[in-house]
Amino acid sequence: xxxxxYTENWDGKFKxxxxxxxxxxxxxxxxxxxxxxxxxxxxxxxNVLKELGRYGAEKAINVTGDSxxxxxxxxxxxxxxxxxxxxxxxxxxLANNNSGxxxxxxxxxxxxxxxxxGVSKLPLNLDPFTVYKRxxxxxxxxxxxxxxxxxxxxxAQNSFEVAEKxxxxxxxxxxxxxxxxLVSTVVSxxxxxxxxxxxxxxxIVVSGGRGMKSPENxxxxxxxxxxxxxATACSRPVSDEGWRPHEEHTGQTGKxxxxxxxxxxxxxxxxxxxxxxxxxxxxxxxxxxxxAPIFEAAQYGIVGDAMKVLPKLVEAVKNxxx
Amino acid sequence: xxxxxxxxxxxxxTTKIRFAEGNRAIDTTGIQWVINPWxxxxxxxxxxxxxxxxNGIKSVxxxxxxxxxxxxxxxxxxxxxxxxxxxxxxxxSDAYFVALxxxxxxxxxxxxxxxxxxxxxxxxxxxxxxxxAESLGIGSVSAVSGLSISNNQPVMTREIDGGRxxxxxxxxxxxxxxxxxxxxxxxxAMRGIMMARTKQIRVYxxxxxEPLTEVQVFEKPAPRAACRFIEPDNPAQLIDLLxxxxxxx
Numbered sequence: 001x002x003x004x005x006y007t008e009n010w011d012g013k014f015k016x017x018x019x020x021x022x023x024x025x026x027x028x029x030x031x032x033x034x035x036x037x038x039x040x041x042x043x044x045x046x047n048v049l050k051e052l053g054r055y056g057a058e059k060a061i062n063v064t065g066d067s068x069x070x071x072x073x074x075x076x077x078x079x080x081x082x083x084x085x086x087x088x089x090x091x092x093x094l095a096n097n098n099s100g101x102x103x104x105x106x107x108x109x110x111x112x113x114x115x116x117x118g119v120s121k122l123p124l125n126l127d128p129f130t131v132y133k134r135x136x137x138x139x140x141x142x143x144x145x146x147x148x149x150x151x152x153x154x155x156a157q158n159s160f161e162v163a164e165k166x167x168x169x170x171x172x173x174x175x176x177x178x179x180x181x182l183v184s185t186v187v188s189x190x191x192x193x194x195x196x197x198x199x200x201x202x203x204i205v206v207s208g209g210r211g212m213k214s215p216e217n218x219x220x221x222x223x224x225x226x227x228x229x230x231a232t233a234c235s236r237p238v239s240d241e242g243w244r245p246h247e248e249h250t251g252q253t254g255k256x257x258x259x260x261x262x263x264x265x266x267x268x269x270x271x272x273x274x275x276x277x278x279x280x281x282x283x284x285x286x287x288x289x290x291x292a293p294i295f296e297a298a299q300y301g302i303v304g305d306a307m308k309v310l311p312k313l314v315e316a317v318k319n320x321x322x
Numbered sequence: 323x324x325x326x327x328x329x330x331x332x333x334x335x336t337t338k339i340r341f342a343e344g345n346r347a348i349d350t351t352g353i354q355w356v357i358n359p360w361x362x363x364x365x366x367x368x369x370x371x372x373x374x375x376x377n378g379i380k381s382v383x384x385x386x387x388x389x390x391x392x393x394x395x396x397x398x399x400x401x402x403x404x405x406x407x408x409x410x411x412x413x414x415s416d417a418y419f420v421a422l423x424x425x426x427x428x429x430x431x432x433x434x435x436x437x438x439x440x441x442x443x444x445x446x447x448x449x450x451x452x453x454x455a456e457s458l459g460i461g462s463v464s465a466v467s468g469l470s471i472s473n474n475q476p477v478m479t480r481e482i483d484g485g486r487x488x489x490x491x492x493x494x495x496x497x498x499x500x501x502x503x504x505x506x507x508x509x510x511a512m513r514g515i516m517m518a519r520t521k522q523i524r525v526y527x528x529x530x531x532e533p534l535t536e537v538q539v540f541e542k543p544a545p546r547a548a549c550r551f552i553e554p555d556n557p558a559q560l561i562d563l564l565x566x567x568x569x570x571x
Binding site (some may be wrong): 010015017028034070071072073074077096097098099101102103104105106108109110112113114115116117118124130133134135136137138140141142143144145146148154184185186187188189190191192193200201203204228240246247249252253254260261270271272275278281282284285295296297298299300301302304305308309310313315316317319320 | 323328333335336338339343348359360363380416418421440441443444445446447448449450451452453455456457459460461462463464465467480481482483484485486487488489490491495498501502506533534535536537538539540541543546547549550551552553554555557558560561563564567568570571
């Protein structure tokens with residue numbers, strides 16, 4: 001009957017996102033009068049698994065097997081579905097990130113369980129089970145009723161505060177019985193970013209738009225990001241022009257992010273751009289056009305030329321750190 | 323090999339969303355409908371692959387679940403260059419319903435590579451592609467930002483959080499596609515628009531399927547407080563506000 005939460009194994013560790021998920025699951029379990037079980041796939045140390053207990057998981061299941069070394073959507077979805085059935089879980093929670101989006105729909109079909117994707121708060125109602133869901137790329141929200149007996153929720157990143165609980169967790173190790181023939185993904189190469197803040201994980205993001213005028217003007221923006229421990233991002237025209245790599249493109253068709261602070265430099269704030277950043281807790285806009293729509297989304301604004309404002313901002317952050 | 327591109331029609335992404343029917347639906351008055359942006363990029367990449375004979379792609383079909391009203395969107399896909407199209411004659415009530423309809427089309431007509439956009443810009447569900455694959459019991463690769471054919475097999479780049487992988491999978495399979503798959507959407511030329519008029523749209527009636535979810539009501543996002551402006555010569559004030567008022571740095 002427990003709430004099942006998929007805590008993704010990231011090279012044997014968890015990201016903060018997993019603790020957000022467990023905290024959310026724990027709050028939901030309280031509403032439902034039940035407990036939280038986590039499932040992690042792939043080798044994970046006991047000490048790492050026990051960390052989940054600090055956020056309210058009462059059981060951490062670790063499934064391992066030779067055929068589960070890399071993400072295969074079909075095999076992973078079967079593992080999670082089987083555990084949900086064994087645990088009698090009525091709610092399954094995943095992150096609304098790449099792997100959560102890959103697995104949730106497959107689990108949905110296996111268990112005939114409706115999905116509420118990209119939820120940002122606890123259910124509005126338990127009967128009927130109603131969630132608050134982002135739609136129209138952030139221009140509207142829906143109260144979505146999930147009619148099935150089992151429900152799947154994918155939680156938007158950085159939308160739920162981690163909350164510590166008294167620790168009381170048991171670990172369960174499971175050797176997967178997944179047949180290798182179910183695994184069809186053949187990974188030939190893996191590249192991981194190193195030494196820089198990953199955009200989708202970042203709590204602060206500094207982003208540049210066409211108002212930056214040319215790719216040579218990026219150093220002060222990158223310096224500001226470095227000083228703030230922030231990731232760098234950009235608007236679509238900037239990535240289309242090849243000024244910055246397309247991984248940095250935030251917006252409707254690029255990455256959708258929800259940092260605590262989003263600093264938009266020389267970005268006018270087209271609807272499509274705002275669709276990717278409107279869930280940020282705070283938006284700061286720096287733009288030379290005082291009528292730019294970005295100022296309608298921002299809490300703090302500076303009207304001015306990015307090239308003149310950025311160096312002063314860098315100085316101000318350096319002074320703050322002294 | 324045959325490619326199927328699943329397309330959804332969505333309000334143009336600059337549309338100001340208004341509601342109707344007691345906020346249970348959106349007001350479609352004056353809305354310009356377009357191919358969902360990720361589906362349009364999928365179609366573009368599918369056509370690029372077909373147009374290079376060394377890939378051995380025989381045809382690119384588009385499939386859509388929707389009423390007759392959505393035919394202009396299908397015609398647009400045909401004008402861009404799809405060879406033919408399938409429409410399942412039903413409103414798209416939820417992702418599960420739509421996925422079961424598309425899975426049935428694939429069972430009937432048999433495709434090797436099925437491409438779906440990673441989400442639709444209206445419902446933002448990110449569900450249909452994975453649901454199709456699970457319904458058919460075939461593999462899926464998600465967050466695909468590159469697709470090519472090597473030795474008759476699809477080879478993809480998939481984005482992982484903070485990196486990327488090169489992945490191969492034997493067809494039939496579902497590729498769930500995101501930005502990067504094609505540089506820019508292909509635009510219909512006059513010749514394509516003329517040819518599209520005579521291309522075939524096969525219409526199927528829906529198979530029974532019970533939606534698992536239902537929108538009760540829509541609402542607008544909470545309005546943000548008005549922007550507080552800081553003098554450009556005084557960025558220290560901004561830093562102070564971020565540190566002591568917003569408490570985010």
